[in-house]
Amino acid sequence: MAIGVEHPSCFSIEKRLFVVPSWSPYGVAETRQSWIDARGTALPDRGVRPLRSIVIGALGGGLVLATTAITTWGVGDVLEAAMLFVVGSAVGAVLALGVRTLVATEKRGRVTRAAAPLPAVEIPLDVARAAPDDSSDDELILWATRVVRFRYLQEAMATRSRLSGARSATPGSLDPSEEEPLSSEAYRSAQADYEPVARLLGLTLP
Known part of the structure; x- marks a missing residue:
């Protein structure tokens, strides 16, 4: 050219x-x-994968709650400690997934709000x-x-x-006002x- x-x-x-x-x-x-x-092309997400986030959050939440129960609350029953570990795991998994979703949404928002x-x-x-x-x-x-x-x-x-x-091929379909x-x-x-x-x-x- x-x-x-x-x-x-x-x-x-x-x-x-x-x-x-x-x-x-x-x-x-x-x-x-x-x-x-x-x-506004979003870069591929190279962060923590969803499943990995849930697993890490579950383990962390379970360990924190079970350890706190044993060392601070004086829980000595193994069954009670195990139940608290399960509850802590569920809470940790939900929190981890929620945080990851918020971060991903914020990234998408930044891409959408790209300057003209x-x-x-x-x-x-x-x-x-x-x-x-x-x-x-x-x-x-x-x-x-x-x-x-x-x-x-x-x-x-x-x-x-x-x-x-x-439209003109169909009788009565052409309205002069449409010009x-x-x-x-x-x-x-x-x-x-x-x-x-x-x-x-x-x-x-x-």
Whole structure:
């Protein structure tokens, strides 16, 4: 492509090219990192496994309660000590599982609350390939915005046309009030903005 990561305002993530606008006070490296962080991909849990947590909690709780009963409360009966060990094990297992669940929830919350990425605009690959080598960041953003807007509305209009054709095939199903003149107007506006960009970059004309 004519424009790539060698452009001073561009960076790439998973074969997607982005450009940082000139008005942004942030650099390319920190903007790229913010987009990586904002994806919110949770790291694999390498902590203690659930079963292991329960076993450790059960043993710890049982030993603590049984030891306390024997040394502090003066319980000398083996059966009573064993029952207290069972009770302590149950309490310890529940506490261990609860703590682990709270920690996991907090980790997921931190991932969900990841900060929004810093300002950057994705550049369609065909626009990047066709853009002159000396294109500025603002030119790339302008061209990308116009191309993406036109293509989005073009697809929306094509979808609406298909749906209208399907409804008109059924007698009485097409209501003139369902027409969307604003969408048509927006499409014509987007087309008018797109055409000079398409001619400049050699993209497919509408």
